Amino acid sequence: MSDMDTLRYPVGPLPRYPLALDAKTRGTFIAIFDETPGAIRALVEKLSDSDLDTPYRPGGWTIRQVVHHIPDSHLNAYMRMKLAVTENVPQAKTYDETKWAELPEAKSGPIAMSLDLLAALHRRWMAFVRALPDPDFQKSFMHPEWGRVTIDDALGMYAWHCRHHTAHIKLGIEATRARSR
Numbered sequence: 001m002s003d004m005d006t007l008r009y010p011v012g013p014l015p016r017y018p019l020a021l022d023a024k025t026r027g028t029f030i031a032i033f034d035e036t037p038g039a040i041r042a043l044v045e046k047l048s049d050s051d052l053d054t055p056y057r058p059g060g061w062t063i064r065q066v067v068h069h070i071p072d073s074h075l076n077a078y079m080r081m082k083l084a085v086t087e088n089v090p091q092a093k094t095y096d097e098t099k100w101a102e103l104p105e106a107k108s109g110p111i112a113m114s115l116d117l118l119a120a121l122h123r124r125w126m127a128f129v130r131a132l133p134d135p136d137f138q139k140s141f142m143h144p145e146w147g148r149v150t151i152d153d154a155l156g157m158y159a160w161h162c163r164h165h166t167a168h169i170k171l172g173i174e175a176t177r178a179r180s181r
Helices: 003-008 023-044 063-086 097-102 104-108 112-131 134-138 151-180
Strands: 140-143 147-150
Touching: 023 063, 023 112, 023 151, 063 097, 063 104, 063 112, 063 140, 063 147, 063 151, 097 104, 134 151, 140 151, 147 151
Parallel strands: none
Antiparallel strands: 140 147
16 A cells, blocks of 8 residues: 555555354444544544644545544444335435535534534444344445445444544544644
């Protein structure tokens, strides 16, 4: 990977999990979901507005935009999973995350609202996941870009997403420290 790819994908590219996951792997992913809201809050709660407005890489989003993006993305994922369980292979709607990140509340809004939303969402989402019977993890939705996505696959993808953007925030914090030297 190039240096820019390493900055863009600090935990590696998005994995796909086409096979059924075992309980241990699901548990690992659920633990990531459980830990992420607190980990992100701990990373960003003491940052200044100037720090929050630092991009994590050249041409990348600011730390603030990343913090707001995570619950936006995870709300969509939560809804897709619930639809997959309650409907027969529903069609997932996509959204333009780049345009969402440019909306005023994502560019300049206080991060506390997204930190609170992320914590509440992850509690509710994982309560839903923990209650699913094993066969439901193979239920799926159709995504216009990814194709058929099972609940198991989506769990893996969004656990990666948690790690991916936590790493972006850490890169942004390193950039703020380098800027102040």
